[in-house]
Amino acid sequence: MSRSGLRFPVEQSQGRRYPEPPHPYRNEFQRDRDRIVHARAFRRLEDKTQVFTAGVSDHFRNRLTHTIEVAQIARTAAGSLGLNEDLTEALALAHDIGHPPFAHAGEEELNRQMSRFGEEFDHNLHALRIVESFEQRYARFPGLNLTFEVREGIVKHSCDLTPGGRPELEEYLPDQRPPLEAQLIDLADEIAYNTADLDDGYSARFFDLESVAASVPQYAGIYAELEHRFPGAPERIRFNEALRKLIDLLVSGLIEGAARATAEAGVGSVEEVRRFPQRLVRFTPAAAETNGALKRFLRERVYSSETLAEARRGSAAMIAELFQLYLAQPEKLPETPREDLEGQPLHRKVCDYIAGMTDGYLRRTYEQLIGRT
Ligand code: MG
Numbered sequence: 001m002s003r004s005g006l007r008f009p010v011e012q013s014q015g016r017r018y019p020e021p022p023h024p025y026r027n028e029f030q031r032d033r034d035r036i037v038h039a040r041a042f043r044r045l046e047d048k049t050q051v052f053t054a055g056v057s058d059h060f061r062n063r064l065t066h067t068i069e070v071a072q073i074a075r076t077a078a079g080s081l082g083l084n085e086d087l088t089e090a091l092a093l094a095h096d097i098g099h100p101p102f103a104h105a106g107e108e109e110l111n112r113q114m115s116r117f118g119e120e121f122d123h124n125l126h127a128l129r130i131v132e133s134f135e136q137r138y139a140r141f142p143g144l145n146l147t148f149e150v151r152e153g154i155v156k157h158s159c160d161l162t163p164g165g166r167p168e169l170e171e172y173l174p175d176q177r178p179p180l181e182a183q184l185i186d187l188a189d190e191i192a193y194n195t196a197d198l199d200d201g202y203s204a205r206f207f208d209l210e211s212v213a214a215s216v217p218q219y220a221g222i223y224a225e226l227e228h229r230f231p232g233a234p235e236r237i238r239f240n241e242a243l244r245k246l247i248d249l250l251v252s253g254l255i256e257g258a259a260r261a262t263a264e265a266g267v268g269s270v271e272e273v274r275r276f277p278q279r280l281v282r283f284t285p286a287a288a289e290t291n292g293a294l295k296r297f298l299r300e301r302v303y304s305s306e307t308l309a310e311a312r313r314g315s316a317a318m319i320a321e322l323f324q325l326y327l328a329q330p331e332k333l334p335e336t337p338r339e340d341l342e343g344q345p346l347h348r349k350v351c352d353y354i355a356g357m358t359d360g361y362l363r364r365t366y367e368q369l370i371g372r373t
Helices: 028-037 040-047 063-081 085-094 103-115 123-134 148-156 167-172 180-203 209-215 217-229 235-265 270-275 285-303 306-328 346-355 359-369
Strands: none
Touching: 028 085, 028 148, 040 063, 040 123, 040 359, 063 085, 063 180, 063 235, 085 148, 085 180, 103 306, 103 346, 123 148, 123 346, 148 167, 148 180, 180 209, 180 235, 180 285, 209 217, 209 235, 209 285, 217 235, 217 285, 235 285, 306 346, 306 359
């Protein structure tokens, strides 16, 4: 099996909705990457919560720094597996641009509001609508006019589609797996947020090092070795050293797991990857176990903590109130409704408008229209 056969060649891209002449020195996926970086939705990631809201520390990840960490991990894995790094990077940089304010609390609340109308809010679909129409930058077309593979990766990086499930997604080959470059993003995302949340959770004093070691077996091994090698190093330094080893272990597990799965499946081309019934980017069993243990630890000690639960309730309540206010007083929506929102029902316009807000903009709007936060 030749690994290079699994690389998605940029020359085989199905291209853009609105054809454009080639660029003299950037290929199509590099251009997509640059368009994403220049998008307003990308810049807004700076003021969107990842897990910990800014204020307590200047060093917590926000959704922009998280995105950069995902891109760096995904590109390393893609390079090592002989995949297309440009496509991988574009997908990693775009993977969270559909996130609403206040992280998962925001997503759940928008979904709850939309379910009253028999609809839902999904951040991947929202991301697709951002790149297809909400971004208005170019004279010749709406949206960013990204290549098919980047749009496909945006809707399929974290889950497969169901054939016949959504008419608006039929063009994205719902009966097929996405190329390996897109499959990589989901696990690169997991590695980035699990290890970053461990780092930020430790900084916020949600737990001590002993409790991590007690819950995550491979971490205990790493930490014991470091204590032996650097007995005099300050605790924070030992924690950082352990964290980088943990990232390394998970990324290696991802690369090895994907190489093994593709070899065992006997796939030798992008077409075979697409037709294979399961996704082929996986962790090795050992890395999967560590990743799982880490997830459980974070759920127990960080995500379900009362401090974060209280913050989530507050954010969800603000979104719910603002949603109701716009439904009752649509004239409070911005005066120049975007063309792409014309013809949409009011609840969808409200949902899209709120989903596009940063945390800061939502707070300011709430204060202005409803009162003190
Ligand atoms: Mg993410």
